[in-house]
Amino acid sequence: MFERLRGTRDFLPNEMAARKKVFSSIKKTVEEFGFFETDTPAIELFELYSIKSGEEIIEELYAFEDKGGRMISLRPELTPSVVRVLVSRAKELSFPVKWYSIPRLWRYERPQSGRLREFYQLNIDIFGSDDPRADTEVISCAIKLLCDLGFDESDIEVRISDRRMLQEFLLNIGIEKYHDVLKIIDKREKVSQKDFKEMLLGLKISEPQIKEIDAFLNSKGNFLESIENLSSSHKEEGISQVIESLRRIAQDLNDRGFEKFITFDPSIVRGLDYYTGMVFEVHDRKREFRALFGGGRYDNLAELFGGEHIPAVGFGMGDAVLELMMRRKNIWPEEKVEIDLFIATIGNVEKEVSKILTSLRNSGYKVDFDIMNRNLSNQIKFANKLGAKSLLIVGERDLKEGNITLRDLKTGNEAKITLEEFVSSPSKYLTKVL
Amino acid sequence: MFERLRGTRDFLPNEMAARKKVFSSIKKTVEEFGFFETDTPAIELFELYSIKSGEEIIEELYAFEDKGGRMISLRPELTPSVVRVLVSRAKELSFPVKWYSIPRLWRYERPQSGRLREFYQLNIDIFGSDDPRADTEVISCAIKLLCDLGFDESDIEVRISDRRMLQEFLLNIGIEKYHDVLKIIDKREKVSQKDFKEMLLGLKISEPQIKEIDAFLNSKGNFLESIENLSSSHKEEGISQVIESLRRIAQDLNDRGFEKFITFDPSIVRGLDYYTGMVFEVHDRKREFRALFGGGRYDNLAELFGGEHIPAVGFGMGDAVLELMMRRKNIWPEEKVEIDLFIATIGNVEKEVSKILTSLRNSGYKVDFDIMNRNLSNQIKFANKLGAKSLLIVGERDLKEGNITLRDLKTGNEAKITLEEFVSSPSKYLTKVL
Structure with missing residues (x-):
């Protein structure tokens, strides 16, 4: 070492x-x-x-x-x-x-x-x-x-x-x-x-x-x-x-x-x-x-x-x-990182996640996603460590009906919305960290 | 050298x-x-x-x-x-x-x-x-x-x-x-x-x-x-x-x-x-x-x-x-500096200029002013070299009536306004360079 x-x-x-x-x-x-x-x-x-x-x-x-x-x-x-x-x-x-x-x-x-x-x-x-x-x-x-x-x-x-x-x-x-x-x-x-x-x-x-x-x-x-x-x-x-x-x-x-x-x-x-x-x-x-x-x-x-x-x-x-x-004097800024959104996945949703990633990043959001094939609860733990403000859960089953789940990681509030609605107007659901 | x-x-x-x-x-x-x-x-x-x-x-x-x-x-x-x-x-x-x-x-x-x-x-x-x-x-x-x-x-x-x-x-x-x-x-x-x-x-x-x-x-x-x-x-x-x-x-x-x-x-x-x-x-x-x-x-x-x-x-x-x-490919950015405002002075207006400077900078504007005791035309030349978007002319005589002159250095448009009005609502007159 x-x-x-x-x-x-x-x-x-x-x-x-x-x-x-x-x-x-x-x-x-x-x-x-x-x-x-x-x-x-x-x-x-x-x-x-x-x-x-x-x-x-x-x-x-x-x-x-x-x-x-x-x-x-x-x-x-x-x-x-x-x-x-x-x-x-x-x-x-x-x-x-x-x-x-x-x-x-x-x-x-x-x-x-x-x-x-x-x-x-x-x-x-x-x-x-x-x-x-x-x-x-x-x-x-x-x-x-x-x-x-x-x-x-x-x-x-x-x-x-x-x-x-x-x-x-x-x-x-x-x-x-x-x-x-x-x-x-x-x-x-x-x-x-x-x-x-x-x-x-x-x-x-x-x-x-x-x-x-x-x-x-x-x-x-x-x-x-x-x-x-x-x-x-x-x-x-x-x-x-x-x-x-x-x-x-x-x-x-x-x-x-x-x-x-x-x-x-x-x-x-x-x-x-x-x-x-x-x-x-x-x-x-x-x-x-x-x-x-x-x-x-x-x-x-x-x-x-x-x-x-x-x-x-x-x-x-x-x-x-x-x-x-x-x-x-306690005015040194808090030592923490932040991103706008973490995408957690259930099942095989690679193609959709790539499209969401690309679309949101093109709109200037800081977005990350799971590349460790972890279970949902570990993905959520990791999202919190990254300082993600929001969590998007993309599941194979939900996706068949066109749905995704968006969770505010600060309040814990959760909503099921359509993928289409989310991707077409992300600013309705996300705010950017500076 | x-x-x-x-x-x-x-x-x-x-x-x-x-x-x-x-x-x-x-x-x-x-x-x-x-x-x-x-x-x-x-x-x-x-x-x-x-x-x-x-x-x-x-x-x-x-x-x-x-x-x-x-x-x-x-x-x-x-x-x-x-x-x-x-x-x-x-x-x-x-x-x-x-x-x-x-x-x-x-x-x-x-x-x-x-x-x-x-x-x-x-x-x-x-x-x-x-x-x-x-x-x-x-x-x-x-x-x-x-x-x-x-x-x-x-x-x-x-x-x-x-x-x-x-x-x-x-x-x-x-x-x-x-x-x-x-x-x-x-x-x-x-x-x-x-x-x-x-x-x-x-x-x-x-x-x-x-x-x-x-x-x-x-x-x-x-x-x-x-x-x-x-x-x-x-x-x-x-x-x-x-x-x-x-x-x-x-x-x-x-x-x-x-x-x-x-x-x-x-x-x-x-x-x-x-x-x-x-x-x-x-x-x-x-x-x-x-x-x-x-x-x-x-x-x-x-x-x-x-x-x-x-x-x-x-x-x-x-x-x-x-x-x-x-x-x-001609996509290298233009090599130029920019500020929001240059303050040119005529006569002894030091105190007022200090107050204008302080107030505008406190509001987040990039502001500079003459520290070379130059005549007005040389001050304006210099303001252009600094990439100033606006020019404020503070003159001893005008100031006795509470007035200043603001010039847009891109269009050349000029307006005489009161110092009070300008300092209290600078955003009506200035936009910030990024």
Whole structure:
């Protein structure tokens, strides 16, 4: 007997049916926001990841040499592929483009709750617009798709910041080692206050500076209010522009009714080096799980990949933590399959059953029938396991008089009708499962 | 600038939209036949393929050692994974199971027309029934899904045979090297008659035997008629049983109206070693392409994978040749994206646009708007590129009187209405794209 690889999953039809409902809800929301689906290969040149992905991701690559001697890799994230496509086909595109995809991704890391070696990730991105409304679209879409799945503001917190603000703030208090400090701030929630301080001291940041950093990082709260406060205390040109763009995002999120989901939180920086502006993270309010997902602005990536300057904003949401959170709240869909009709047979009625099957399927019904030569009671048991809504009993004797029996498997109600009547107007007797 | 790997594909939204239509038509047909979707990992242990896949497939594996020292492989076909799941979870299943999946597969072979290194393949299988009606279901589903895509009997030929019949025939004429002869027969269409003969002579098959083989392989024709002929000339017990099962398949395919698609063709053996009974291949009538796809019975595979005996029948259809054939017949869907509404703006109307967006998207419409601060004529150009069916013009001046302008982008018809009226009854003004 063979086993599947650790950190990968099999989905039987009932499990798959539940997942399909979740994915189709997500796709529906995202398409209402005007995002279009794209698709890219699961294997890419290794260099695509070595150029920009963080060290952590490089270490976790499923990378190998193919039979042609090229170093290739299973994709650990989608963004490099999408930017590759964008750069190589920029001439035929009309900007802005709003793209989404739900790729399978692979990372060799220790499998644990909410973290798998093979997983799905929804990716949405807007390329070509540096307008704050692009940021709002992306954040709104994130919140809306969670709401459409059944979450509300008591479950979800969206923490928003802007990396440029942090950078300006650090410069203002005399710190220029922006990237090194950023990395430490990114770890802040995972380490003790003491360790955090020591790491900063290690970079020769002074005690008073650390106090200022702490105060700044703790200045979280209502998005629009926090921004108005910052706006009155920071009049410098560089930072005013950032504040103005955050103010528009905050105002727009309020106009769209998402105020209750949002916290302004300057400690959010997102690990990846490539973010350049607004960044956000989505958490469960109870903090039982790690960040559900996050995203932000990455305006420099297209250039890094050899293209023109193309501003970009987006996020990626893995399916594993999402499923955990949905199960915790009991909003993961019921795992069951369904069909419209199962045909049970008594005696030799093959020819008639073939005709009924063909006619109903041509009309779009999901129909199955007995191919195990079982007795009637076992056929009915099986019909129930298939989630059949109705049962048609076709018996040799009844058929001589042109009759069949139709049973509603939910109510148990049964009616004897003519085969002709049933086949000519099935919609009188059956409704379709979605 | 990075390139994608040879033999892989990127799909922009318009290309993706066409493919989605094709895939969703296929899924619809398959689900009408009572097949349920499953999903399995793209990476599996290497041994899963070394145990049963043909040599050809082993040579083409994307196989490598993972960071944990395991030899793993990208899946080159789905069947081993499906059988692995079946065997490991047999206890919780109710047989027969009818499963389908449209996995991505990878094979390192020379990319050419209709053959890629990364491709999609529809797989459908019925496990647990050795009844000929299971065979009919699979073949009928294959034909029906092609019909639903727009093909008819002038495009498609389904060639059916049974390996056991060939085996019985060879035994009857005194040939026991069944597998070696089978491999040569499988190559028959690809080599000259002279080479075919020489390969058989190489196996010490005599000239008279070769003549008999040729005659048998050429005895193709109408399925039911051919079977009736064979039935009268072959009364031996072993072969009669095979003939009876083929007769039932032929009769049932006729009852379902598929007679015109089918040819009985004893030269069909399918390359893979694992087929045990009925085999079939689907070809374009003009033979411009290689086999569109094929399948058959493989009753011994579950045992080979360490499970109980589980009879099985199914097929796999790749997307690359299908697309070529659909394009040739001009039935590949139009490559275009669509949304319900684009909102063009004049002046500062951000707040109102956010409210309109939110309200319409909450009602399920696909809506986009300008985030590039373009002038009206460029916004309208862009709306047309997005395939917007309608255009809403929201202008600062009009809005002071509560008015907006709605334009049908297909007819050009325009109407000025109140914002209130439009937002409260959008269905009076918009229809949804599917």
